[in-house]
Amino acid sequence: MNQDSRKNKKELIICLGSACFSRGNKNAVQIIKDYIKEHQLEDRVYFHGCHCMDKCQDGPILKFEDKVYTQVNSDRLLYVLDEIFHKYF
Numbered sequence: 364m365n366q367d368s369r370k371n372k373k374e375l376i377i378c379l380g381s382a383c384f385s386r387g388n389k390n391a392v393q394i395i396k397d398y399i400k401e402h403q404l405e406d407r408v409y410f411h412g413c414h415c416m417d418k419c420q421d422g423p424i425l426k427f428e429d430k431v432y433t434q435v436n437s438d439r440l441l442y443v444l445d446e447i448f449h450k451y452f
């Protein structure tokens with residue numbers, strides 16, 4: 364994705380470090396992609412992965428803009444996404 368296509372988008376980052384990856388973020392990637400598509404947020408959200416955020420003990424980790432969401436396991440994932448996107452959009 365080039366710089367222009369990120370312009371004016373909110374940044375959603377998923378930690379793909381080994382701890383978060385094995386604790387649920389492996390599956391969360393597709394769930395988040397589906398959520399973004401279902402809610403037609405593609406033009407507003409730049410979703411991508413990152414390396415370890417040094418918060419492994421609080422993982423799985425998601426970050427939206429400046430806010431870090433901890434313990435985003437499969438039970439909480441959709442709740443957290445709703446919280447993020449209802450507030451901003």
Ligand code: FES
Pocket residue numbers: 378379380381382383384414415416417418419420422424
């Ligand atoms: S692997 Fe996600 S914070 Fe370390």
